[in-house]
Amino acid sequence: ILVPEAKPASNVFLGLQLFIAGLALKVWKFLQKAWDLGVDDPRKVIHCLKVGMALTVVSIFYYMRPLYEEVGGNAMWAIMTVVVVFENTVGATLSKSLNRVCGTCLAGFLAIGVHWIASQSGERFEPVIIGSSVFLLASAATFTRFIPSVKIRFDYGAMIFILTFSLVSVSGYRVDKLFDLAHQRLSTIIIGTALCIVVTMLVCPIWAGQELYALITRNMDKLADSLDGCVAEYFQDGDGSLVDSGKERQKKLRGYKCVLSSKATEETMANFARWEPAHGRFNFQHPWKQYIKIGASMRNCAYCIEALNGCISSENQAPEYIKKHISNSSLKVSSNSSSVIKELAVTIKTMKKSSDIHNLVKEMNSAVQELQADLNSFPKLFTSPSNSESQIPENKKIEPAASRTMVTLPPLMEIIPLVTSASLLTEIS
């Protein structure tokens, strides 16, 4: 009879223990994930240290008496600028810095002008004029943020414009030394942005252009591997000779998924890359837009692989002898076209016109023709045995036919845009 009385207390204790254990497990998992992330890409850790460093340096304005007396409480703006402007890549930091400085300048001058007009028009009208100017300019600037061409490059600048304009013009109603306020705000912001730019460019810089470039070449290699893997997978069922370690192969096969999902990253990177000065092998006027085009044609190619993959997992499979009939030429086409993609990746990597590329394209085209010849010989294959036999496999023949034409489609489709964009690139570099 004592047991039930003792239970509630022990239950609560047990529950608490479980709760704490669960919480600890969650925290532990979170930390583990964070650790993996850091190990996976140490540059992220370096970026964090850079942010900490920049903030510590900028807070010296508070610790050193002579510096503090120069800028006063406005040193806060320098800190704020560092926090807001410091981004992972050089291009992003530069774009935000320039946007911030330009937006602040423009808005500051405008606000001082509006304030001067308002102060001339008497005490009663002052708040009305200031208020309506804030309303109008804020609405207009917000509207420009919807315009695509502004949104891509000057979104942050427009926001800073609204912010500075309303701050300066509204506080002008209370603060006497408005010009000093605007001047101090501008100078502290310039100090902050300058510090950010110096730190981001000198301490282990991460260039958006470099990242974009690495992403594109990596994706090209993945695409080539997937194409190879997919076709091999399709014909491998038949002979079973190509079996290698399962997980590794699955990873290769799924490589094209990265290509499908990297559109947004490519676009932001290309956008930031345009802000970057010349660095490494990239000139100032490097044709970043070409990379977006290459990305688009790679995505087209990945769609084809996706469709091909659908055929592999479809339950209707072609009979063995048909597969064997076309397997050689199909494998040749896929290996040729993937080697073309790889060669293109090398071309982009070295930024030199490859002498092999034309031969490879030629080889690929001849392989495609060979495959088509193989396909044309199909009817003979079916009509040569006795008629009664030939009609059974026919209904399953459609599947490989589909996959075959899909196999032949991607090279044809991908080569035309890829070669043109790649040749454009190589001509410039």
Place this chain on the structure above:
Amino acid sequence: ILVPEAKPASNVFLGLQLFIAGLALKVWKFLQKAWDLGVDDPRKVIHCLKVGMALTVVSIFYYMRPLYEEVGGNAMWAIMTVVVVFENTVGATLSKSLNRVCGTCLAGFLAIGVHWIASQSGERFEPVIIGSSVFLLASAATFTRFIPSVKIRFDYGAMIFILTFSLVSVSGYRVDKLFDLAHQRLSTIIIGTALCIVVTMLVCPIWAGQELYALITRNMDKLADSLDGCVAEYFQDGDGSLVDSGKERQKKLRGYKCVLSSKATEETMANFARWEPAHGRFNFQHPWKQYIKIGASMRNCAYCIEALNGCISSENQAPEYIKKHISNSSLKVSSNSSSVIKELAVTIKTMKKSSDIHNLVKEMNSAVQELQADLNSFPKLFTSPSNSESQIPENKKIEPAASRTMVTLPPLMEIIPLVTSASLLTEIS
């Protein structure tokens, strides 16, 4: 002889005129684009007016003496909050507001704690302790911004955390009434966010959930139209009876491209929608993630249409009589499957389980089987004429075979995930 002397002046004048005309043209074009944008979506204009209104209201803190005396120069934080937090959709505004308030609170308390510890440890160590705490916490918070789960929901909060922590702890070195500073900053931020939330929710609210929902149903309709249009286009060349106004049709055909490119929008919308309270027909726990799944399966379907489109534009076309043989059943499959998609769109629109959907799916499946039967009868078609004749068209037969299996593939592929996710949705609603 006088003419050449007069030339430079007139040239300069002409050049200036041309320059001004060019500039005016550019400005005019820009304004026209902006006007079109406004006419296209009047809610964007309303949003701009809302921003202007909120800013004007918040600047009353400066104009009214009793209010100004309450918060002082810190009223600036309220203005800043409004500019930074006010977003287009309710969900985005709410998410930013909550992030800002929580980040400020947490950082403020931590900073006051650190400041207290530092002030106990003597004048020499104070800057060192504060500096190193800023360095450590800023680095750690920056690192959490890289962790995907944090990045999606609390990216802005982490930034505000760094900002507030460094501001409060560093200015604590100079400002005496640190507690007052933190308190005023927090209260002005709460005033700003509250104003934003009220304005965004009461004046013509734009709900992220509603937008996502409209996007998904619109994309479904577009997908169904594209599917119909593509298949019709493929077989239309043969009979030429389906020719309707070119541009309209082209637009329909390209509808699936929207589905391909809307991934990023869907994800951000779904993310913001989770922050929104119950509104309209959406409950608080509305399964927004299901919409992402639907979007993903729609994208799979769009890949198939993309591949099908490749067949249409391929130069190898099937002979007429083969096309005719399968055109009826293919058109049936495509119209059935597009009506299934449309029915699903209606289901989502009305949020009721449709009674027709099972019948439609059944119809579609039978149509698919019919098409397969038609395909199976192909060999007979080829073997019934004399052997010599049958071998010529064979090499072109592959193309329609490919397109056919692709036609049959999308419905099969799309139906399974679509039906499951739609039924999930309808069960909840």
